[in-house]
Amino acid sequence: MARHIAAGIDIGTYQVKAVIAEELVLESGRVMPKIIGTGTSESKGLHQGYITNQSEVTRSVRAAVAAAEKAAGVEVKRAFVSVGGIGLSGVATTGSTAISRADLEITPLDIEKASESAEAAIPHALSLNRKIINTIPLEWKLDGKTALGRIEGSRASKIEVKTLFITCLEHHLEDLIGSVEEAGIEVVDVVAAPIAASFVTLSKKQKKAGCVLANIGAETLSIVVFENSNPISLEVFEIGSMDITNDIALGLKIPLEEAESIKLGSVTRTTYPKKKYEDIVAARLSDMFELVEGHLKKIGRNALLPAGIIITGGGAGIMGVRDAAETALKLPSKIAEIHFGDVEKHGSKDSIWSIAFGLAIVGFNSENEQGSVGLKPVAKLAASGKRGMRTLSEWFSKFLP
Numbered sequence: 001m002a003r004h005i006a007a008g009i010d011i012g013t014y015q016v017k018a019v020i021a022e023e024l025v026l027e028s029g030r031v032m033p034k035i036i037g038t039g040t041s042e043s044k045g046l047h048q049g050y051i052t053n054q055s056e057v058t059r060s061v062r063a064a065v066a067a068a069e070k071a072a073g074v075e076v077k078r079a080f081v082s083v084g085g086i087g088l089s090g091v092a093t094t095g096s097t098a099i100s101r102a103d104l105e106i107t108p109l110d111i112e113k114a115s116e117s118a119e120a121a122i123p124h125a126l127s128l129n130r131k132i133i134n135t136i137p138l139e140w141k142l143d144g145k146t147a148l149g150r151i152e153g154s155r156a157s158k159i160e161v162k163t164l165f166i167t168c169l170e171h172h173l174e175d176l177i178g179s180v181e182e183a184g185i186e187v188v189d190v191v192a193a194p195i196a197a198s199f200v201t202l203s204k205k206q207k208k209a210g211c212v213l214a215n216i217g218a219e220t221l222s223i224v225v226f227e228n229s230n231p232i233s234l235e236v237f238e239i240g241s242m243d244i245t246n247d248i249a250l251g252l253k254i255p256l257e258e259a260e261s262i263k264l265g266s267v268t269r270t271t272y273p274k275k276k277y278e279d280i281v282a283a284r285l286s287d288m289f290e291l292v293e294g295h296l297k298k299i300g301r302n303a304l305l306p307a308g309i310i311i312t313g314g315g316a317g318i319m320g321v322r323d324a325a326e327t328a329l330k331l332p333s334k335i336a337e338i339h340f341g342d343v344e345k346h347g348s349k350d351s352i353w354s355i356a357f358g359l360a361i362v363g364f365n366s367e368n369e370q371g372s373v374g375l376k377p378v379a380k381l382a383a384s385g386k387r388g389m390r391t392l393s394e395w396f397s398k399f400l401p
Helices: 054-072 108-120 170-182 193-201 204-209 241-252 256-263 274-298 321-329 351-364
Strands: 005-011 015-025 031-042 078-083 088-098 130-142 145-147 158-169 186-192 211-216 221-227 230-237 309-312 333-335
Touching (some): 005 054, 031 351, 158 170, 158 186, 193 351, 221 274
Parallel strands (some): 078 186
Antiparallel strands (some): 005 015, 015 031, 130 145, 211 221
């Protein structure tokens, strides 16, 4: 029997992380993913998620993948890749269409027309120079009434769909794919980094009740808001954990390396006033979560997410981050844990791996190019117009406990 292998590559501003996983069938018949190799390398050639030097990014990808390959004993030829950075954005629109058949039965063509109508409703300023990478239908209505589940085959005179489109700057996406393929790896598909992380950090209950997943990276803070099992909003802010490091270095007048060690709670010879350090960190964390609170107010969800905020990424390890989130958002908060097969045994439970592990989950659930998530090969990206490579419809409810 052929081995079912999936690989994910998370290209962050601080590190490139590569994960190789295998799907195992247990004696009970249960299928379980198993990590068989991981690798990291220092990220070079990126700034706030933008690629500034493609050849340096290629070298970083090659180094991380080589380390994962050595641990796994397999060669990576194809992989799923995350897209992040400040070029990532989400916009929700509504589209509708009249049913074409005389008997008013809804066909796939009607569904496609409604989706195209929603895409056409994206404001020009928000679609200029952008590519849609993920398309997520949030709500369907039949003759003005909300419809749950599959609508094909139902009858109505008109259908409406509210859709979340996740977009990325087109040139950045092309550079990202080019960098990975220059390393000798075919990019099967791309997924927005916050969405990939949600597959292994959020439970079905959290997504159903409503929550916000915040990924604190080195140079950016990205959030995705879930409600009724679907992501309803995505945003990226130009602030990250390196800003805290810089503030500590300036405030305590110490080298950046020492500031980073102190921030992460590592043992250091530097002596410093604890109260001043705590004030510096608290001020910057407050700035971060005030941005999150502002976005939640904008979409009408502030203090209205029962499952609260779940924090992931490298910045999740900063002392006091939970308290700062609860104070600013008036929501329960927790540090994310990874739910992924035998990950506890593998020793990579740290949430900094959430995006890469999430990409492996994507790989296991996309057997064919037109599988459960409607994949299109990246090679067809240029020919696909504005429409992205993936329709993530009811996918989100299929994972996790």
